[in-house]
Structure formats: structure tokens, C-alpha cells
Amino acid sequence: xxxxxGFQKGDQVQSLMDHAVHHxxxxxxxxxxxxxxxxxxxxxxxxxVDVGAGKGMLNVLAKSPTRGRLPEGRPSAESD
Numbered sequence: 001x002x003x004x005x006g007f008q009k010g011d012q013v014q015s016l017m018d019h020a021v022h023h024x025x026x027x028x029x030x031x032x033x034x035x036x037x038x039x040x041x042x043x044x045x046x047x048x049v050d051v052g053a054g055k056g057m058l059n060v061l062a063k064s065p066t067r068g069r070l071p072e073g074r075p076s077a078e079s080d
Contacts, residue, residue: 003047005062007032013049016063022055033057 002008011032018025028051036046036059046059 003032003035004045007047007062009034022058024051024055
């Protein structure tokens, strides 16, 4: 079953912005691990992404209509 924005578990996504609190810079790549894990107003518009050691998991907006593509065809997600 697709997640928010049409993402699937295992999709690799690229950050579209810096997120200094989590030491993420535009271009960092992470892996979608499932639905958003935090209670928030737009929970159904988010996916949880593992951005690697020292950065952890982030619940990011799944910007499906405007998400960019990595050279390998991987979708991008936006953290906020």
C-alpha cells in the first residue's frame, strides 16, 4: 500500500532543504521507513525517513506533485 505522496517503504529520498537541528543539508539521502510517527495536524501528508547514523528518523512532508528526482529516479521529500 502506498504511503503519503505515493512513497513506498524502501524508497530513497533526497532532502530539498537544510535542517540544521538534525545535521541535514540539502541533498542528503534517506530511506522511507513508513508512515509519519508523530501526532501532528498534517500527519497523513508525511512519511518517516531514516536519514542515517547521527541523524536519526525524521517525519517529512511528502511533496508528491513537486518532488524532485534523483539521477536514479528516486523521489525527494521535504523536511520542516
